[in-house]
Amino acid sequence: MLSKTLAMRWLVVLSVFIGLGFGSSTPAHADEFSDAVQALNADNNTDKAAAIEALSATGDERAATVLSALLNGTLFYRQSDGLVVLSKESGNVTILIDPSTMNEVADVSGSEAKKIRINNKLRGQLKGVLGALTLLSKDADKRQNAADEVFKANDPSMLPVLQKAIARESDPDVKGRMLRAQAAIILEYSEDTAARLKAAQTLGEFTDPDISALLGKIANTSTDPEVKKLAKDMQDSVEGRLAAWSFLGNLFQGVSLGSVLLLAAVGLAITFGVMGVINMAHGEMVMLGAYTTFMVQDVIRTHFPAAFDWSLAIAVPAAFLVTGAVGILVERGIIRWLYGRPLETLLATWGLSLMLQQLIRTLFGPTNQEVGNPSWMSGAIETSTGLVLTYNRIWIIVFSLAVLGMLALVTRKTMFGLQMRAVTQNRAMANSMGIRSGWVDALTFALGSGIAGMAGVALSQIDNVSPNLGQTYIIDSFMVVVFGGVGNLWGTLVGAFSLGIVNKFLEPYAGAVLGKIFVLVGIILFIQKRPRGLFALKGRSVEG
Amino acid sequence: MKKTMKILAGAGAIAASVLTATAAQAADTIKVGVLHSLSGTMAISETTLKDTVLMMIDEQNKKGGLLGKKLEAVVVDPASNWPLFAEKTRELIEKNNVDVIFGCWTSVSRKSVLPVIEELNGMLFYPVQYEGEESSRNVFYTGAAPNQQAIPAVDYLLSKDGGEAKRIVLLGTDYVYPRTTNKILRSYLHSKGIMDADIMENYTPFGHSDWQTIVADVKKFASAGKKTAVVSTINGDANVPFYKELGNQGIKAEDIPVVAFSVGEEELAGLDTKPLVGHLAAWNYFMSVDAPANASFIKTWKTFIKDDKRVTNDPMEATYIGFKMWTQAVEQAGSTDVDAVRQAMYGQTVKNLTGGTAVMNTNHHLSKPVLIGEIQDDGQFDIVWKTDGEVVGDAWSDFLPESAKLTADWTFPWVCGNCEKPLYAAQ
Secondary structure: OOOHHHHHHHHHHHHHHHHHHHOOOOHHHHHHHHHHHHHOOOOOHHHHHHHHHHHHHOOOOOHHHHHHHHHHOOEEEEOOOOOEEEEEEEOOEEEEEOOOOOOEOOOOOHHHEEEOOOOHHHHHHHHHHHHHHHOOOOOHHHHHHHHHHHHHHOOHHHHHHHHHHHHHOOOHHHHHHHHHHHHHHHHHHOOOHHHHHHHHHHHHOOOOHHHHHHHHHHHHHOOOHHHHHHHHHHHHHHHHHHHHHHHHHHHHHHHHHHHHHHHHHHHHHHHHHHOOOOOOOHHHHHHHHHHHHHHHHHHHHHHOHHHHHHHHHHHHHHHHHHHHHHHHHHHHHOHHHHOOOHHHHHHHHHHHHHHHHHHHHHHHOOOOEOOOOOHHHOOEEEOOOOOEEEHHHHHHHHHHHHHHHHHHHHHHHOHHHHHHHHHHHOHHHHHHOOOOHHHHHHHHHHHHHHHHHHHHHHHOOOOOEOOOHHHHHHHHHHHHHHHHOOOOHHHHHHHHHHHHHHHHHHHHHHHHHHHHHHHHHHHHHHHHHOOOOOOOOOOHHHHO | OHHHHHHHHHHHHHHHHHHHHHHHHHOOEEEEEEEOOOOOOOHHHHHHHHHHHHHHHHHHHHOOOEOOEEEEEEEEOOOOOHHHHHHHHHHHHHHOOOOEEEEOOOHHHHHHHHHHHHHOOOOEEEOOOOOOOOOOOOEEEOOOOHHHOHHHHHHHHHOOOOOOOOEEEEEEEOOHHHHHHHHHHHHHHHHOOOOHHHEEEEEEOOOOOOOHHHHHHHHHHHOOOOOEEEEEEOOHHHHHHHHHHHHHOOOOOOOOOEEEOOOOHHHHOOOOOHHHOOOEEEEOOOOOOOOHHHHHHHHHHHHHHOOOOOOOOHHHHHHHHHHHHHHHHHHHHOOOOHHHHHHHHOOOEEEOOOOOEEEEOOOOEEEEOOEEEEEOOOOOEEEEEEOOOOEEOOOOOOOOHHHHOOEEEOOOOOOEEEEOOOOOOOO
């Protein structure tokens, strides 16, 4: 038998959905409703929690609007008399609405209204309550969301609404989620062994870390030996499937880290790999690309806010041009005087990197700049298996491969690429063929810098845009290029992805700090064995 | 050879005359040293504090200066280079003859300054929350000690309002502040009945940017059926990618709240905070506190920095309190002499920007209120909890057995920063 309080709560909820079904707003109802709304403006959180419970218990159909306004921070109260109002943005003005009449409240200025504050605990409660209230919604997405919230809340008082919703549900996916929520409640709170065994069986078919945790809890605490044993078995089978998914998750994270390394390194693969310039200012080119993104977004925000989602599409060519131009200046102004003197090049470019950092710090200030994620890069593909693929990472993987592909096309299929390779392989011969090797050098360096700038656009999406951005990536970039084989794009690709994946598989065991050290030691040993990296290539750097 | 000697001697004479000229000028002003990094990794946080000191000096001079003299700022740049902090301190005291120094952010920079400032008997005001376990005669700590930030924050997480967490994840950057704070927190959690099996500790390098694995691990740790919360001592640049990853992986504050000790308004300025609503921070000051003193401070700051978008934060308030206390102590002592000002500092009070009064105690730490705020979608904090009154800062933690025995008290009969017995105890 269920306990008495439990039965009471069931009754309350039963009345909720009776209310939902038949609750036309009779005058008596309206009073009860506005009293309950008014009670939300309580001094402490305990009273607010009670008020939320009471409001959902009125069964009024307007309750969901008010509660979701409270959750989203758009429920206000008037300072003079404490009247609770909804706020709505309409154009640039905020209008306040009385929730019981849905009419606009006259003579309230925006500054006189204050937000009703909630904390995390109330937020959790609200989501659960709203879940129960929206289980019968017409919108399938809302029902699905509601089913998930009810599962999270795992509150036995929601069972009757849930059963009602299951009986009505036609969408198989949503129904599955509702059944999961129902099974979780039965397994934890019911005292009927047969029902609990069936629930454990149902739950065992899902692959979900939350379910594994619930089954584990039951397996540890249940006093019923039959339930205990089945829960244990089911947990093992869920865990087994989860392990496979977790492997996939690790793989994705490794590939994603690899793509970041690839992006950071591919520009360096040109300036260092092909031309043999030890370019310590490479990281600053990445940083300049990120700041270009910030500038582009700033212009778009102030002038064309509607086009924000396109900001990155504009920032990529812009960053390429800006950093490419800086690259030409650097090559013509500094580096061309230093060919064949690696130590001086190293010092000069390192000095240049410090100057660029301080220049940006002076122009933009030392604080982080906000670079927004366009909507198509926010959020994640979330599977119930605990595997989360974030959109920004997916796009960065795609982008890094696209950049590498374009670069390969440029070097292999264009006239410029041909000249670049010719100068790399034999400068004297190329010169005598009429190639202006000086300009090829400048353009090659510009290409490398431009690609670094494009990498900056992508990295601005996952890292902070500050003058120090470049320093984070310079060591990693050299590591990838040296490991992959100087002067070989294919080597850079393989090097970046293998370092990323190895790093991510080490991290859970060794921790982030030790993991990185292991990778570094591994590379040092590898370079001892194969000084030219994974894929060695003939080129100027090899001859020099 | 002779010629060079002559030139050298001439140069020496000129240098000497220049020096005496500046010395003569110095008599008319009181010099205030500003020792904050203006370049390198810490410039992001410390530049703001340099500007805060300059603003306070400006305000004081508008009121007619101090002891009838104008204040003059001597700004140096230790460039986020820890040994350089010590050199610059020596330069400020010996060459520029400053009467007081406001400076440092990281604990390692403060530790590097300590021997120099003690040797030369200078005075440093340190405005940042730190790990405690220290009390120097020459330093006044105006930021929070662990019992003014970390301990109350954990109390909140374990309380009913905070969600009654039963498992705690301690995430930190790998250096002295997070490691010491987490050591204190672990022993505090033990005393609250949370054992090692329910505590996960993880450290990452400075500027760590790939948080995928760690955030996924936290998620896994949290799915054990017990309410889980994260205590973050992640410092500096690493915070932005960390919060971005949290948002993208869909960790909501009501499922796994994250309370941070190094994330304030300034750090959030580079972030879209919509996915982070409800995550927490513990400080002694928030910009959103509705108090007249705070409103006028924010207004002065925005006018001074000529940027309406700039925010204020906790270390700025700590700098403000420290500066005010120093001016009051100088006036009371009638001199800028370090020993006289130090005596006048004890018991000195300044109104907090958030209401209430900060008091300087004889252990060189302040009594301050503790506030806990939830991140809002506009990058500000909504205060959800605060202590009833001011909490006295503890130099030595009560939760580490070897520290609990120690007392810091720089007045008679103790006159000691880390003693078990007073130095001048009655025989």
